[in-house]
Amino acid sequence: MTGQNGSEKKQKGLRRVWSQHRDDYLFMAPYLILFFIFTIIPVMVSIGLSFTYFNVLELPRFTGLQNYFRLLLDDDIFVLALKNTLLLSVITGPVSFFLCLFLAWLVNEFSSKTRALLTLLFYTPTMAGSAYLIWQIIYSGDSYGFLNGLLMKFNVIYEPIQWLQDPDYMLPSAVVVILWMSLGTSFLAFIAGFQNVDPALYEAGAVDGVKNRWQELWFITLPSMLPQLMFGAVMSITASFGIGDVINGLFGFPSTNYVLHTMVHHLQDYGNIRFEMGYASAIATILFLLMVVTNRFVQRLLKKVGV
Amino acid sequence: MKMNAITFLRKSKKVNRSRFGTAFLFIVLLVFASFTAMPLVLMVGNSLKPLNELWIFPPRLFPRSPTFKNYLDMFRIMNESWVPFLRYLWNTVFITAAGTFGHIIFASMCAFPLAKRNFPGKNLIFNTIVLALMFNATVTAAPNYITMSVLHWIDTPLSLIIPSFSAALGLYLMKQFMEQLPDSLLEAARIDGASQWRTFWDIVMPNVKPAWLTLMLLSVQGLWNIGATSYIFSEELKTLSYALSQIMAGGIARAGVGAAVAVFMMLVPVGIFIFSQSNIIRTMASSGMKE
Numbered sequence: 001m002t003g004q005n006g007s008e009k010k011q012k013g014l015r016r017v018w019s020q021h022r023d024d025y026l027f028m029a030p031y032l033i034l035f036f037i038f039t040i041i042p043v044m045v046s047i048g049l050s051f052t053y054f055n056v057l058e059l060p061r062f063t064g065l066q067n068y069f070r071l072l073l074d075d076d077i078f079v080l081a082l083k084n085t086l087l088l089s090v091i092t093g094p095v096s097f098f099l100c101l102f103l104a105w106l107v108n109e110f111s112s113k114t115r116a117l118l119t120l121l122f123y124t125p126t127m128a129g130s131a132y133l134i135w136q137i138i139y140s141g142d143s144y145g146f147l148n149g150l151l152m153k154f155n156v157i158y159e160p161i162q163w164l165q166d167p168d169y170m171l172p173s174a175v176v177v178i179l180w181m182s183l184g185t186s187f188l189a190f191i192a193g194f195q196n197v198d199p200a201l202y203e204a205g206a207v208d209g210v211k212n213r214w215q216e217l218w219f220i221t222l223p224s225m226l227p228q229l230m231f232g233a234v235m236s237i238t239a240s241f242g243i244g245d246v247i248n249g250l251f252g253f254p255s256t257n258y259v260l261h262t263m264v265h266h267l268q269d270y271g272n273i274r275f276e277m278g279y280a281s282a283i284a285t286i287l288f289l290l291m292v293v294t295n296r297f298v299q300r301l302l303k304k305v306g307v
Numbered sequence: 308m309k310m311n312a313i314t315f316l317r318k319s320k321k322v323n324r325s326r327f328g329t330a331f332l333f334i335v336l337l338v339f340a341s342f343t344a345m346p347l348v349l350m351v352g353n354s355l356k357p358l359n360e361l362w363i364f365p366p367r368l369f370p371r372s373p374t375f376k377n378y379l380d381m382f383r384i385m386n387e388s389w390v391p392f393l394r395y396l397w398n399t400v401f402i403t404a405a406g407t408f409g410h411i412i413f414a415s416m417c418a419f420p421l422a423k424r425n426f427p428g429k430n431l432i433f434n435t436i437v438l439a440l441m442f443n444a445t446v447t448a449a450p451n452y453i454t455m456s457v458l459h460w461i462d463t464p465l466s467l468i469i470p471s472f473s474a475a476l477g478l479y480l481m482k483q484f485m486e487q488l489p490d491s492l493l494e495a496a497r498i499d500g501a502s503q504w505r506t507f508w509d510i511v512m513p514n515v516k517p518a519w520l521t522l523m524l525l526s527v528q529g530l531w532n533i534g535a536t537s538y539i540f541s542e543e544l545k546t547l548s549y550a551l552s553q554i555m556a557g558g559i560a561r562a563g564v565g566a567a568v569a570v571f572m573m574l575v576p577v578g579i580f581i582f583s584q585s586n587i588i589r590t591m592a593s594s595g596m597k598e
Contacts, residue, residue, distance in 0.1 A: 031417035042447035129532030192591035227595020242443030
């Protein structure tokens with residue numbers, strides 16, 4: 001009896017919510033329906049399929065944790081890809097974050113016209129689609145390559161270096177290009193953040209004994225733009241775990257000895273080429289968890305700024 | 308007021324600036340700026356070099372006898388291809404325009420209630436959007452292929468246009484920006500008896516122009532550069548970026564044309580950025596994450 005009453009009440013409540021907020025829900029519906037179809041469902045499906053064998057032609061077959069065991073115990077290339085992804089994101093994530101912050105801070109010291117010009121310069125590599133392919137010419141492996149030519153002219157090296165094929169040089173070569181392209185959304189957010197710090201805070205800080213610009217940065221500027229730092233960190237972390245296309249374009253797929261094979265590559269290999277969707281989904285799920293957990297962790301860390 | 312010695316530095320309202328520190332930071336900035344600019348200058352330089360200047364030792368940044376031949380060659384090669392240049396251009400312009408327009412409208416409509424109204428489920432929805440910023444689209448690529456084939460959108464431009472409507476970053480930035488609109492503005496509209504749609508279209512949208520210019524840049528940046536994808540295999544539906552990458556793949560003899568191609572592709576997003584930079588920075592001022 002009471003249960004029936006309860007569900008009736010609930011129904012009435014829902015009806016009231018709908019009649020009060022119908023317009024709000026209708027406004028959100030177009031976006032949310034697409035967001036559901038192309039973002040939420042794929043993540044769920046991916047998690048679900050990661051426990052199956054699925055080759056697209058036959059129906060998925062439940063196999064439990066087998067994909068995960070295979071990934072971690074049997075698949076040397078995956079373990080290598082995991083290592084490379086972590087290595088690349090540990091290098092490029094924090095460096096690009098601090099580079100964005102540092103350059104935004106420097107750019108902000110200039111008058112508005114110079115600032116606009118510098119912002120454009122630093123942001124251009126992010127916008128310029130395939131422009132990173134110019135690095136093929138810079139890194140070209142013979143003495144006509146830009147970098148080799150320069151280094152040989154000044155007698156730093158005597159023989160051309162295979163920047164894109166020699167496993168000893170591939171990682172640094174890739175990191176340089178990735179950092180060149182990494183002054184993106186976070187950089188713009190930081191510039192905006194620096195511009196919007198309340199000037200009264202600086203005056204108050206000077207009275208309170210802030211001695212130089214470094215103290216000013218740490219005790220006044222950074223704490224007051226903490227929300228931007230959070231946003232920038234998310235952008236940098238997500239980008240650093242998603243590195244893939246740039247490496248394909250410069251180093252080929254797969255790269256020499258899988259030196260730069262990342263989880264994104266492994267995922268593309270199994271998802272787009274071999275159509276082993278179950279296995280690919282397990283890779284996607286691990287990548288998803290890595291990204292989200294790292295983001296959450298770094299957000300915790302950032303709350304310590306200015307203390 | 309005391310004028311600064313170096314006039315392009317901002318007249319400092321701040322205190323405690325040592326001259327040594329300023330000089331040091333200036334040099335550091337110069338190093339980073341040259342590092343960023345060098346590949347871009349090389350790219351423009353190469354696109355203007357005649358073939359016999361492209362591979363010389365030692366290499367040069369600037370051409371000695373600049374020529375537009377590479378740009379003319381780019382259009383010549385494109386016109387000789389089986390699918391005419393204009394077709395690729397049209398595909399890309401169509402995908403970019405439709406995707407960007409839809410994204411701005413859908414994201415703004417969804418952002419308005421999230422920013423300015425109260426209703427059950429609001430926090431859940433927004434937190435999910437923030438969570439979506441924390442992972443990359445590669446994670447959803449494989450299941451999305453299945454979705455596209457179920458919808459019969461494989462090998463149609465819809466497979467590229469429609470998903471771009473629901474990009475999470477655009478909604479996030481739009482919602483954060485809308486939150487700053489004064490409530491009195493909306494209250495006045497409500498008292499005048501304006502419907503939610505009227506309020507949105509006549510009052511909110513004109514006031515969030517900086518935000519939709521930002522969404523436009525981010526969306527164009529993504530869509531304009533779409534190259535080869537697994538969704539589209541008909542040659543006559545492929546994009547400009549794909550066609551141009553085929554030219555670039557022509558090897559070292561095409562290095563000059565390849566550079567011309569890259570410069571050509573850069574013009575559209577860079578143009579939009581130049582034109583809307585101050586608006587974008589204004590939008591980014593509200594991009595902060597509170598928790």
